[in-house]
Amino acid sequence: MERIPVTGDIVRYRGKQGLHAVRAAIVTADVTTLDPRGVEIGAVPALDDASHVHLWVFTPGQLGGFHEYNVSPGDSPGTWHWPAAAG
Incomplete structure (x- = not known):
């Protein structure tokens, strides 16, 4: 059975722009923690x-990161994947 991500998990996010850099990200919402009222009023996708x-993607520099919403798993730009296992 494939592991399902939960809020607080660290994952890797492949960017959608430029060099499609892979960045560290933290899961900020999953299907069990997403507030349905926030979805109903349009506050969150x-x-x-x-x-x-939903992710917070960490970046170097002053901004420190950005939100990405409704991100699917995969290896293509704009997706998340699990970090490689420590060897």
């Missing part, structure tokens, strides 16, 4: 399924 998450 819905998630398509249990493998999709």
Whole structure:
């Protein structure tokens, strides 16, 4: 069974722009922690399924990061994946 991400998990996010850099990210919402009232009033996007998450993506520099919403798993730009296991 594939592991489902939960709020607080550290994942890797592949950027959608430029060199598609891979960055560290933290899961800020999953299907069990997403507030349905926030979705209803349009304050936060819905998630398509249990493998999709909202992320805070960490970046170097003054801004420190950015939000990404309803991110699916994968290896293509704009997706998240688990970090490689420590060897």
